[in-house]
Structure formats: structure tokens, C-alpha cells
Amino acid sequence: xxxxxxxxxxxxxSIDHALQLLAEHGPExxxxxxxxxxxxxxxxxxxxxxxxxxxxxxxxxxxxTEDGDWLRVGALTRHVTLLESDIVAGHFPIVRxxxxxxxxxxxxxxxxxxxxxxxxxxxxxxxxxxxxxxxELVIRGPNGDRTVPxxxxxxxxxxxxxxxxxxxxxxxxxxxxRSSSAYTKVERRVGDWATAASGASVxxxxxxxxxxxxxxxxxxGLDGSxxxxxxxxxxxxxxxxxxxxxxxxxxxEDCNPVExxxxxxxxxxxxxxxxxxxxxxxxxERLMSTAEAGS
Amino acid sequence: MQITMTVNGDAVTREGEPRVxxxxxxxxxxxxxxxxxxxDTSNCGLCTVLMDGVPVKSCTVLAVMASGHDIRTVxxxxxxxxxxxxxxxxxxxxxxxxxxxxxxxxxxxRALLDKDPHPTDEVIREAISGQICRCTGYATIVRxxxxxxxxxxxxxxxxxxxxxxxxxxxxxxxVSA
Numbered sequence: 001x002x003x004x005x006x007x008x009x010x011x012x013x014s015i016d017h018a019l020q021l022l023a024e025h026g027p028e029x030x031x032x033x034x035x036x037x038x039x040x041x042x043x044x045x046x047x048x049x050x051x052x053x054x055x056x057x058x059x060x061x062x063x064x065t066e067d068g069d070w071l072r073v074g075a076l077t078r079h080v081t082l083l084e085s086d087i088v089a090g091h092f093p094i095v096r097x098x099x100x101x102x103x104x105x106x107x108x109x110x111x112x113x114x115x116x117x118x119x120x121x122x123x124x125x126x127x128x129x130x131x132x133x134x135x136e137l138v139i140r141g142p143n144g145d146r147t148v149p150x151x152x153x154x155x156x157x158x159x160x161x162x163x164x165x166x167x168x169x170x171x172x173x174x175x176x177x178r179s180s181s182a183y184t185k186v187e188r189r190v191g192d193w194a195t196a197a198s199g200a201s202v203x204x205x206x207x208x209x210x211x212x213x214x215x216x217x218x219x220x221g222l223d224g225s226x227x228x229x230x231x232x233x234x235x236x237x238x239x240x241x242x243x244x245x246x247x248x249x250x251x252x253e254d255c256n257p258v259e260x261x262x263x264x265x266x267x268x269x270x271x272x273x274x275x276x277x278x279x280x281x282x283x284x285e286r287l288m289s290t291a292e293a294g295s
Numbered sequence: 296m297q298i299t300m301t302v303n304g305d306a307v308t309r310e311g312e313p314r315v316x317x318x319x320x321x322x323x324x325x326x327x328x329x330x331x332x333x334x335d336t337s338n339c340g341l342c343t344v345l346m347d348g349v350p351v352k353s354c355t356v357l358a359v360m361a362s363g364h365d366i367r368t369v370x371x372x373x374x375x376x377x378x379x380x381x382x383x384x385x386x387x388x389x390x391x392x393x394x395x396x397x398x399x400x401x402x403x404x405r406a407l408l409d410k411d412p413h414p415t416d417e418v419i420r421e422a423i424s425g426q427i428c429r430c431t432g433y434a435t436i437v438r439x440x441x442x443x444x445x446x447x448x449x450x451x452x453x454x455x456x457x458x459x460x461x462x463x464x465x466x467x468x469x470v471s472a
Contacts, residue, residue, distance in 0.1 A: 001335065002335040002336070003314060003316070004314045005314070006312065006313075006314055007313060007314060008313065009296065009313035009357070009359050011359075011362075032360070035355060035356065035357070035360065036337060036355055039355050039356075039357070040336060040337060040355065043335065043336075052313065052357075054359075054360055056360060103425070104340075104424050104425025104426075105350075105403075105421065105422055105424060105425050106337075106340060106343060106350050106351060106352050106403070106425040106426070107337060107352070107355075107425060109349050109350060109351055110351055110352075110355070110356070190424040190425065191338060191424075191425060
């Protein structure tokens with residue numbers, strides 16, 4: 001029987017109230033939203049907060065808003081909402097691709113994007129998505145809001161730049177013209193963490209060349225936020241199978257997977273290669289079909 | 296601390312520690328043992344209940360977090376002695392053998408049909424993909440949910456299942472009663 005150690009509980013009724021509770025109870029207090037990462041860790045006594053600050057009533061943090069060149073997503077937005085959002089899928093099909101594979105439908109009913117990012121698990125899918133989409137994160141603390149780029153959010157596994165007296169409030173994805181994206185993941189079964197996954201976003205130039213690209217990998221120990229050599233190889237080139245193969249080869253070389261019960265190092269490198277080819281191909285296909293539908 | 300919620304339409308208030316999980320609150324405090332308790336790690340889905348109409352794994356929700364919310368368990372599916380069409384479907388199509396996963400499966404099915412009254416088999420399989428059945432291989436569960444989709448008002452036939460001579464395994468109906 002897994003039961004968390006004893007703790008105190010408070011429910012915040014506003015963001016300011018949550019910040020006040022965090023300030024009051026100090027660094028041994030934790031924000032809880034969906035709870036599907038924190039509660040399992042508390043049951044295993046890997047996390048032992050003295051206070052839980054429940055932010056589930058903060059509906060201000062649960063929104064998807066188009067705002068000029070940005071899509072703003074509240075940190076409390078549930079996985080199921082992101083999965084089902086046509087606005088999100090229209091701008092960033094990578095999000096729906098990833099959400100389909102995150103945990104299972106019941107977990108997605110509770111889990112939130114903010115919780116996923118703040119858990120900072122190296123095998124977490126939305127972190128890769130946010131790297132690929134060059135997300136910015138809005139973090140609120142006692143002195144107001146600050147914005148950090150995704151590549152600065154994680155200090156390392158399970159560690160973020162969100163301070164104990166701060167709350168991640170919003171994720172912002174830049175909306176780019178002539179762009180599409182894709183994500184694909186190999187998992188052993190529904191609900192498992194990725195054996196490996198890859199995501200890419202592609203922007204086309206007027207001459208049909210790939211003007212800009214980002215490629216991210218999940219669960220294979222990629223050093224840095226994106227596969228930079230693979231990106232450099234693709235940028236400025238005409239899309240082709242040979243180009244995808246070269247990007248896959250470089251991504252596989254540059255990642256650093258560790259053998260575990262999900263597969264050998266060689267197998268994971270193979271996946272990094274193959275999945276990178278697939279997401280590039282898919283993102284370009286999506287762009288072509290959008291362009292055809294629009295012409 | 297004080298925990299107040301609506302369970303199957305009834306307002307309940309109890310004292311409880313913040314660390315009490317919803318599954319234990321339902322089973323041990325309220326005595327509603329129809330909600331089963333399995334893996335404890337939000338993998339198996341046995342403990343599924345509806346929270347404000349949405350299926351959740353009650354081993355990964357604190358009872359205090361459910362305070363102020365509307366909870367529905369398998370005990371709240373039948374009304375006035377009439378089974379929910381989903382429950383009837385599980386009888387008609389033999390959607391259970393041991394019955395351990397059944398309450399959670401039926402609640403997820405209820406929530407699905409409330410949202411999508413005529414789901415495809417694929418949609419049903421996706422909806423129940425967070426829940427594990429080790430008896431049926433899922434085929435009969437999918438058929439049971441399809442039966443409920445085809446009989447949204449239920450069927451008077453199933454009130455007397457023993458009267459149907461074609462029923463291959465009438466003992467299955469007794470297990471679910």
C-alpha cells in the first residue's frame with residue numbers, strides 16, 4: 001500500500017494567494033496541479049513536501065489564447081484539452097501528435113502542461129515539443145512576471161529554474177507562417193515512457209527550400225535542447241529523402257542513449273535516426289498539403 | 296481536515312488527513328468498495344471513478360483535492376433498481392470474467408457514451424486504453440460498450456436474462472449482480 005508521508009494542504013483561490021502560501025510555507029512547499037507526477041513520487045517517498053498548495057481552482061491558468069504572433073497556453077491546461085484543441089492542432093500539429101502518446105486518456109484528464117514541464121523528466125514529451133516550438137515560459141514570483149526561453153527552463157533532470165516561491169503560469173509558442181511540425185514516439189505499451197521519440201518543426205522558404213528547422217529528441221540523452229548538427233544540415237536545403245536520412249544519421253550520432261529495460265543503446269540510436277527521418281518527412285508533407293489546400 | 300464532496304448524488308462530509316487518497320476515502324471511509332484498488336501507481340485503472348463526469352484514477356487524486364467536486368462510483372450507476380445500459384451491456388456481451396476491472400471499465404464507458412453516443416470500436420479501445428483487464432482480452436468489453444451504445448435506453452429483456460435459452464453462459468450474469 002503506497003501512502004504519502006504526512007503533509008499539510010492548502011487550496012489557493014488566486015495566483016496571488018498561491019504565491020503568498022508558497023512564501024509563507026517556504027521551500028518545503030510544493031504546488032500541486034494534476035498530481036500525476038508529484039503524487040506517485042510522494043507515494044514512493046521520493047518527494048516529501050511539508051505543504052501542498054493546490055492550484056486546481058485557478059481557472060485563470062487554464063486557457064488557450066491566440067494573441068498576435070503567439071499562442072498562449074495556461075500552465076493548468078490539461079493534456080486532454082491540448083489534445084482536443086483544433087486551434088493548437090491547426091498551428092502546431094506536433095502537440096496533438098505528442099499528446100496522443102502521453103500516458104493514457106485517464107491520466108490526460110488530470111495532468112497539465114505546466115506540471116509536465118516542471119517535472120523536468122528527461123523522457124517527458126512536451127518538453128521536447130516546447131524545445132522544438134521554441135517556447136517561452138512565463139514564471140510569476142513575488143516581484144511579478146519573468147519570461148525564460150525553453151532552453152533555460154531545465155537545469156537538469158527533475159530540476160528547473162522555477163524558484164520555490166514562483167509558479168509557472170503560461171507557455172507561449174511563436175506562430176510562424178509556412179510552418180508545420182510532427183512528433184513520433186516508440187513506447188512499449190500505452191502509458192509507458194518513451195523508448196525514444198523525435199519531434200521537428202519546419203518552415204518553408206518561397207523557393208521550396210527548408211528555411212528553418214528545429215529537431216528535438218526525447219529519452220535519448222540529447223546534449224542540449226535540439227539536434228543542432230542535424231538542423232544545420234537541413235536548413236537551406238530542398239526537402240528530399242536523402243536529406244532526411246542525413247539528418248537522422250546526425251541526430252543518432254549526437255544523442256547519448258543509455259541502455260535500460262526499454263532497449264539497448266544501439267536500438268535507441270536506430271530509433272533516433274529513423275524517427276527523425278519520419279518527423280521531417282511528416283512535417284514537410286503536412287506543409288505541402290496545407291499549401292495545396294490553400295492554393 | 297474536513298472533506299466535503301458529492302458522492303453518487305449525496306453530500307458527504309468527513310474528517311480526514313490530507314494524505315488520504317480518494318480511492319481509500321471511498322472504500323474505507325464511506326464503505327463504497329465497488330471502487331477497486333489495484334496497482335497504486337495510476338497504471339491499471341481499476342480505481343477509476345467519475346469526477347465531475349470525467350474518468351480519473353482515484354489512487355492518484357487526494358480526497359481533499361476532490362473536496363467540492365461531484366464523484367460518481369459504480370454504486371451510482373443503476374437508478375431505482377434499473378441497471379445503466381452499460382451495466383446491461385456487460386451482462387449481455389459477457390464483458391467480464393473475474394469482475395475486478397469492471398467498475399472502472401463501466402464508468403469510463405459511461406463517460407465516453409455521454410460524450411460520444413456512437414463510438415467506433417477504435418474510439419472505445421482508445422478510451423479504455425488506460426485500464427487493464429487480464430481476463431477478457433478486451434473484445435467482449437468493446438462489444439459490451441457497443442451494446443450499450445445500441446441500446447441507450449437499456450432493454451427490458453435483460454431484466455430476466457435466465458429466460459433467454461440462447462445465452463451461452465448464464466452464470467456470467469449472476470456474477471455481475
